[in-house]
Amino acid sequence: MSVADTAVDINNLAIFLADQQLNNLAACASVDCIIICASAVLHSAEVLFQTLQECPTLTRKLVLCGGIGHSTQFLYEAVADHPQFHTLAKAITGLPEAQVLERIFDEFFDGAAVRAAGCQILVEDESTNCGRNAIKSREILERFAFDLKNIILIQDPTMMLRTTASFEHAYKHVENRPHFISCPVFVPQVRPSAQGQLVYAFNSPPMLWDMQRFIDLILGEIPRVRDDENGYGPNGRGFIGHIHVPAEIEDAWRRLQSMSKGTRS
Numbered sequence: 001m002s003v004a005d006t007a008v009d010i011n012n013l014a015i016f017l018a019d020q021q022l023n024n025l026a027a028c029a030s031v032d033c034i035i036i037c038a039s040a041v042l043h044s045a046e047v048l049f050q051t052l053q054e055c056p057t058l059t060r061k062l063v064l065c066g067g068i069g070h071s072t073q074f075l076y077e078a079v080a081d082h083p084q085f086h087t088l089a090k091a092i093t094g095l096p097e098a099q100v101l102e103r104i105f106d107e108f109f110d111g112a113a114v115r116a117a118g119c120q121i122l123v124e125d126e127s128t129n130c131g132r133n134a135i136k137s138r139e140i141l142e143r144f145a146f147d148l149k150n151i152i153l154i155q156d157p158t159m160m161l162r163t164t165a166s167f168e169h170a171y172k173h174v175e176n177r178p179h180f181i182s183c184p185v186f187v188p189q190v191r192p193s194a195q196g197q198l199v200y201a202f203n204s205p206p207m208l209w210d211m212q213r214f215i216d217l218i219l220g221e222i223p224r225v226r227d228d229e230n231g232y233g234p235n236g237r238g239f240i241g242h243i244h245v246p247a248e249i250e251d252a253w254r255r256l257q258s259m260s261k262g263t264r265s
Contacts, residue, residue, distance in 0.1 A: 013252055017159070019182040021182040031181070032151065033061040034062050035137050036101065036154040037153075037155040037156070039075070042082060059152070064099075065133050067096045067098070088104065122141070124136045150181060158221055162221065165232075198211055222253045225240070
């Protein structure tokens with residue numbers, strides 16, 4: 001495969017997994033709730049917090065979601081490497097991911113003004129994986145007996161499809177369950193460089209994953225969203241509802257998987 005062909009396959013997987021239903025938070029009508037799951041790619045949180053600062057009536061409830069899990073160290077490192085947030089590096093090390101987001105929100109954005117405008121901030125800092133993000137967020141919202149008709153979900157775009165499926169699964173027995181809207185904030189895309197290497201597209205946000213880690217993430221996600229004996233769907237581990245993976249996505253995954261194995265052998 002050429003680098004250009006590889007880039008097409010990567011981009012198609014990234015688009016599929018990002019499940020972008022909302023591509024502009026600032027242009028969105030007000031919703032009952034926004035839930036953001038912490039990620040080592042801080043761009044999504046920055047866009048959300050900036051948008052809330054400019055439009056604090058965008059939502060009545062904001063849930064900051066994430067405990068301490070296998071990827072939390074990547075979040076600490078992202079904060080330490082950030083041109084502004086690095087001043088928090090020592091203070092946030094060891095904190096649950098949701099508390100890291102809260103510190104960023106309050107120290108680098110006008111969190112107090114957002115709260116004063118009527119947006120309630122809830123911190124869910126116990127979940128350790130995607131499925132628990134959904135369950136624990138539902139529990140914290142139910143604790144306050146909120147009547148929610150619509151919820152925007154924000155997550156690492158490589159995990160957005162599975163995250164929305166996890167929330168829909170967590171609410172499957174809830175009467176009058178809310179409508180979930182996927183908002184990955186951005187969809188990562190790559191291109192061949194003049195030197196024939198894979199690099200991120202020109203309009204990409206700063207401070208994204210190392211390229212090999214990004215590829216590993218999207219390759220690892222496809223087996224999870226499959227509804228077979230090894231996947232997370234009803235025919236497998238039962239963590240999410242059925243997701244149809246189109247044939248062209250499966251074909252792209254196989255080509256990339258074969259290429260990835262070849263480069264590591």
